[in-house]
Amino acid sequence: MVRATAVTIELTALDRTELERQVRAGGTPQRQVLRALIVLLAADGASNAAIAAELGTCVDTARKWRARFAAKGAVGLVDAPRSGRPPVYTAADRAQVTAWACSLPVDHDVPLSRWSTTELARQLLTDGVAVSVSTVRRWLADDALKPWQHQSWIFMRDPDFETKAARVLDLYARNYQGMALGSDEYVISADEKPSIQARARCHLTTPAGPGQSMRVNHDYRRGGALAYLAAYDVHQATVFGRCEQSTGIDPFAQLVDQVMGVEPYASASRVFWIVDNGSSHRGQAAIDRLARRYPNAVMVHTPVHASWLNQVEIYFSIVQRKVLTPNDFPDLAAVERRLAAFEARYHATATPFNWRYTTADLRRHLARLDDHETAVPARLAA
Missing domain, CATH: 1.10.10 (Arc Repressor Mutant, subunit A)
Structure with missing residues (x-):
């Protein structure tokens, strides 16, 4: 019986370097390492039986990859395409x-x-x-589908949305009715944060430790609730805050008095008050009421459902994260002291918010919405 002669393997310097790199690399799959070792041993003159014995595999495996490399080179060491199992689902x-x-x-x-x-x-x-x-x-x-998730949204229903929003954005850019604001004109963003509770925890809050986060007891005693009213000077990064038992026309008027009674606002040429459409300052009646109280004050409303245009909301989010969460106060007096102390701390390092949303961005946004509204019915009709 004539025994087949093993295929002779001759490696170029480049092939040997690449195969040795694959063997040394920690990320190389083990099947690829085995094939590279078979070729390297074959190139050193080892027989198929010797290679199988040294690598703990069968002779047929050594013969197969030796022959594949001799026929196709390095490409021959890669698995050939397979048809795979027929699909179960259509x-x-x-x-x-x-x-x-x-x-x-x-x-x-x-x-x-x-x-x-x-x-x-x-x-x-x-x-x-x-x-x-x-x-x-x-x-x-x-398919990037997650039907178990949902996202809420609200449709713009203010017929003058663009006009009102542009007026607010222009004020942030220190413009009003096409004219630049003077050095003695100021922009105030104001609103209320209602129902801030004092939750006295039944057990003391413990600070963080090695491998353990801060621990806040779930059980608490209610200590009442108050409203936090704030007026934020958009360009000076100055906050005027006060706590009241509730929101309303009179509490808001006291906030206005707190701001307009001090300089530079008392003698300013104009002070613009940007507010939302809450009941404390809603409609033309609120505009007239403010003008009668302070002739140099001009109230500007954001569009309906557009409180995100009011910069004081950014300050309220900071307060919520840094002052009120987690909520652990023995009484409302402690809440009020904490809020007042934070205002002083905030003023020590505060700079105006980097507000970058402009009237040009607003027009592009509204144009995209218009395109979407016209495209959806067209797709449904098709």
Whole structure:
């Protein structure tokens, strides 16, 4: 019986360097390392039987990769394409999952508020398609669909939205009715933060320690609630705050008195008060009331449902994060002291907010919304 002669392997310096690199690299798959070692030993003159014995594999494996390298070079050490197992699910099955995920359960008389992967798999089962929850999850992930999540939004219903919003944005840019503001004109952003509670924890709050975060007891005794009113000078980064039992016209008037009774606002040419449409300062009546009280004060309303245009809301978010969370106060007096002390601390380092949303951004935003509103009916009609 004639025994086949092993294929001779001759390596170039470049091939040897690459194969040795693959063997040394920690990230190389082990099957690739084995193939590289087979070729390196073959190039050193080892027989297939010797290679199999040294690497703990069978002779056929050594013969296979030796021959593949001799025939195709380094490309021969890569797995050849395989047809794989026939698909269990059809493209129509997958499309059905996507269709259900992109619909509302209520539209199909399903008593759910939103879909989960489990509920989608259950619904498909009623349609005669048996798909596992993990498969549904994988398909949705590939399509970037997360029907179990939801996002709230609100539609602009102020007919003068653009005009009112542009007026506020112009004031932030120190312009009003096409004219630049003078050095003795100021812009105040004002609002109220209601229902700040004093929650006296039943056990003392403990500070953070090694491997342990701050611990705040869940149980508490209610110590009442107050409202925090604040007026923020947009360009000076100055805050005027006060605490009241509740919001309303009179508490807001006291905040106005607190600001307008001191310089430079008392003798200013004009002081613009940017407010939202809350009941404390709503409508033309509030504008007239402020003008009668202080002739140099001009009230400017944000559009309805656009409090995000009011910069004092940014300050309130800072207060919420840094002062009021977690809420652990023995009484309302402690809340009031903390808020007053924080104002002083804030003024020590405060700079104006880097407000970058301009009237040009507003027009682009509204144009995109208009395009969207016209495109959606067109797509539905098609």
